[in-house]
Amino acid sequence: MKSRNKQIDESYERPNVHIGYDQLLAPHHIEIAELAGKYAPDAESVLDAGCGLGEILSEIRKRKPSIKLYAADIDENVLAITKERVDVEKSYKIDSVDDLFEMDLAFDVIVMSHVLEHTLRPLDVVKGLVRMLKPNGILILAVPNPARLGVFFGNIFRIHYANRGHAYAWDRSHWMNFLENIAEVNVICYSQDMIPLPLRAKLRFLIGPIEKMLARMFPWLAFSNIAVIEAPSNADDGI
Numbered sequence: 001m002k003s004r005n006k007q008i009d010e011s012y013e014r015p016n017v018h019i020g021y022d023q024l025l026a027p028h029h030i031e032i033a034e035l036a037g038k039y040a041p042d043a044e045s046v047l048d049a050g051c052g053l054g055e056i057l058s059e060i061r062k063r064k065p066s067i068k069l070y071a072a073d074i075d076e077n078v079l080a081i082t083k084e085r086v087d088v089e090k091s092y093k094i095d096s097v098d099d100l101f102e103m104d105l106a107f108d109v110i111v112m113s114h115v116l117e118h119t120l121r122p123l124d125v126v127k128g129l130v131r132m133l134k135p136n137g138i139l140i141l142a143v144p145n146p147a148r149l150g151v152f153f154g155n156i157f158r159i160h161y162a163n164r165g166h167a168y169a170w171d172r173s174h175w176m177n178f179l180e181n182i183a184e185v186n187v188i189c190y191s192q193d194m195i196p197l198p199l200r201a202k203l204r205f206l207i208g209p210i211e212k213m214l215a216r217m218f219p220w221l222a223f224s225n226i227a228v229i230e231a232p233s234n235a236d237d238g239i
Helices: 004-012 027-039 055-063 076-085 122-131 149-156 172-182 200-217
Strands: 045-049 068-073 090-093 107-113 133-144 186-192 224-230
Touching: 027 055, 027 107, 027 133, 027 186, 027 200, 027 224, 045 055, 055 068, 055 076, 068 076, 076 090, 107 122, 122 133, 122 172, 172 186, 172 224
Parallel strands: 045 068, 045 107, 068 090, 107 133
Antiparallel strands: 133 224, 186 224
C-alpha cells in the first residue's frame, strides 16, 4: 500500500511550473497593465520582474507607446520571446530576483506577477523591489489566490492544487495582512482579475466580462490577488 505522501507526490501535486511557452494572455495581465496606466500615468520606465512571455509589457506598450520597457527573468527562452513580442530597452537574465538588488537600477513602475510565491524570502523581495522604485514610483504585485473556487471544489474531490514551486500562498485577508502589517508598505489599491467559470476556454469572450464582474463583487474568490504599492516620496524614507 502506498503511503499518503507517495500518493500526493504522484497524483495530487502539479510539477514546479515556471512558465508555459504556450501561455495565452490572461485577465491578470490586462488588469496589471490597466493599473499601471491608472496609478502611474506619467511613468517613463517599467520593469517586469519575471516577465513571462511579455504579455504585461505588451499591454502596457499598447496603452503608452513611448514608455521604456525592461524585462527580467531566470529563463533565457522567455526573455527571447518577450523581445520578439515587444521592444524592450534592456533585458536581464537573472538566477534569482536577488540579482536585481545588486544592480544600480531604478524604475517608475515595477511589476511582479505570479512570481512572489516562488521566492523563499517574499518579505525581503517586496522590500527590495520597493527600494528599486523612484520616489513615488509604484510596485504592482499579483499572486495566485489559494482560496478560489477551483481549489475549494478540487479539494472536495481530492484533486489538490499545489505547484511544487510555490513556497507560499496568501488568501486575500492574509495578502493584506502580509503587505500592511508584515512588510509595512504603502498599499494604495487592492485589485483582482476574475472568477473562472466553466467553459471559459471556449467562450471566454462571452464569459470574460461576467468573470470580471463576479470578481469585483466577490474579490476574495478571484483567481489572483493584486496590490499596488507606492514608494516613499523621499529615498530617505524608504523601508
